[in-house]
Each structure stands twice: as structure tokens, then as C-alpha cells.
Amino acid sequence: RKEVEQDPGPFNVPEGATVAFNCTYSNSASQSFFWYRQDCRKEPKLLMSVYSSGNEDGRFTAQLNRASQYISLLIRDSKLSDSATYLCVVNSEGTYKYIFGTGTRLKVLA
Amino acid sequence: GAGVSQSPRYKVAKRGQDVALRCDPISGHVSLFWYQQALGQGPEFLTYFQNEAQLDKSGLPSDRFFAERPEGSVSTLKIQRTQQEDSAVYLCASSFWGRTTEQYFGPGTRLTVT
Numbered sequence: 001r002k003e004v005e006q007d008p009g010p011f012n013v014p015e016g017a018t019v020a021f022n023c024t025y026s027n028s029a030s031q032s033f034f035w036y037r038q039d040c041r042k043e044p045k046l047l048m049s050v051y052s053s054g055n056e057d058g059r060f061t062a063q064l065n066r067a068s069q070y071i072s073l074l075i076r077d078s079k080l081s082d083s084a085t086y087l088c089v090v091n092s093e094g095t096y097k098y099i100f101g102t103g104t105r106l107k108v109l110a
Numbered sequence: 111g112a113g114v115s116q117s118p119r120y121k122v123a124k125r126g127q128d129v130a131l132r133c134d135p136i137s138g139h140v141s142l143f144w145y146q147q148a149l150g151q152g153p154e155f156l157t158y159f160q161n162e163a164q165l166d167k168s169g170l171p172s173d174r175f176f177a178e179r180p181e182g183s184v185s186t187l188k189i190q191r192t193q194q195e196d197s198a199v200y201l202c203a204s205s206f207w208g209r210t211t212e213q214y215f216g217p218g219t220r221l222t223v224t
């Protein structure tokens with residue numbers, strides 16, 4: 001089993017839709033969680049960190065469920081410019097090793 | 111300000127050749143990471159530097175891979191006797207400090223081994 005798993009998609013949604021992605025992790029010692037966005041043939045860029053209490057940044061909401069060992073990303077009012085691959089990233093306490101998921105591809109359609 | 115830069119952007123190597131990939135992190139960033147990203151996959155951790163110290167090299171796939179950051183700024187990833195399975199994008203990232211700060215990625219070096 002991979003340490004960090006994501007549904008690769010693609011998720012094809014119309015503009016204005018709400019879409020949610022989940023990411024599961026296997027290491028219960030994981031302490032830091034992030035969502036990165038990667039456009040085609042570009043480098044990953046931080047979208048948001050994920051905090052225990054959940055956090056929101058504009059149209060984006062991230063949640064952490066430690067009991068079930070997953071994090072989620074909710075995108076409201078999808079824009080064409082949201083089309084990208086969303087990478088879930090996990091880091092465990094005491095290590096510098098960041099584990100990336102394979103990414104979930106999102107296509108927002110006009 | 112300047113971001114993370116990597117060179118070369120593209121490299122074609124014949125099987126068995128040695129290659130050296132360079133990373134210039136953001137000035138003042140203590141942490142530097144190297145990742146390997148195969149097509150359709152997420153980045154895979156290779157190694158981590160804190161200043162000039164290589165604190166974690168657990169992700170290096172074989173002893174053909176070697177990384178250094180001798181003065182705590184520029185880093186080089188060297189791959190000896192390249193194999194076809196080494197074909198990937200090699201990403202470098204830097205961050206100001208520690209494990210919970212944002213990593214800034216360079217554009218990557220696309221390595222193709224023929």
C-alpha cells in the first residue's frame with residue numbers, strides 16, 4: 001500500500017461546480033499536511049497547508065481527519081483556471097521526508 | 111525576487127553517461143530538497159540538505175546517485191552510469207527553514223536517457 005493515496009481522476013466538472021478530493025495516508029505519525037497545485041509541465045506550488053481544525057482560503061477549504069487518516073480539499077465555484085493536478089503531501093514528525101501522492105487531475109469545463 | 115533556478119532545463123544522455131544537475135535555491139533558504147518525478151506520478155523525495163549538511167538521503171534510489179551542497183547554497187545532483195529508468199524530471203525545492211514551511215520549487219531538469 002502506498003503511503004499517500006489519491007484518486008488520479010480526471011475529475012471533469014463544469015464551471016461553478018463544487019468539487020472535493022480526498023487523500024489517505026498510512027503513517028499515523030504524520031504531522032504536517034499540505035495541498036500543492038501543479039500545472040501541466042510546471043513545478044508544484046503550495047496551495048495551502050492543512051491544519052487540524054480545518055482551514056479556508058477563499059474558495060478552497062482543507063480538512064484533516066486524523067482518526068480516519070485522510071485529508072480533503074474542497075473547491076467551490078470552480079473556475080477554468082482551477083484546472084490542474086492537485087498533490088497531497090504528508091510529512092512525519094522527526095523526518096524531513098515529504099511524501100507526495102500521485103495527484104488528482106481536475107478539468108473545469110466551460 | 112529570484113526564485114529557485116535549475117540547469118540545464120533539458121538533458122539527453124546516452125545510457126552509461128554521467129550527468130550533473132544544478133540547483134540554485136532562493137537566497138537565504140536553509141533547506142534544500144531534491145525530488146524525482148516520473149510521468150504521471152507525484153514527486154518522489156530523494157534527499158534533503160540543511161545548509162551544507164545532508165540530513166536525509168534515504169530516497170536516493172541507488173549508489174549511482176550522489177548529491178552535494180558544499181557551501182550551503184548551490185546544490186548538485188550527480189547521476190553516474192545513467193540508465194533508462196533514470197529518465198524523469200528532477201525537481202529541486204528550497205524553504206526558509208524546517209519541515210512546516212512552504213517549499214518553493216524550481217522548474218526542474220527533464221532528463222532523458224537513450
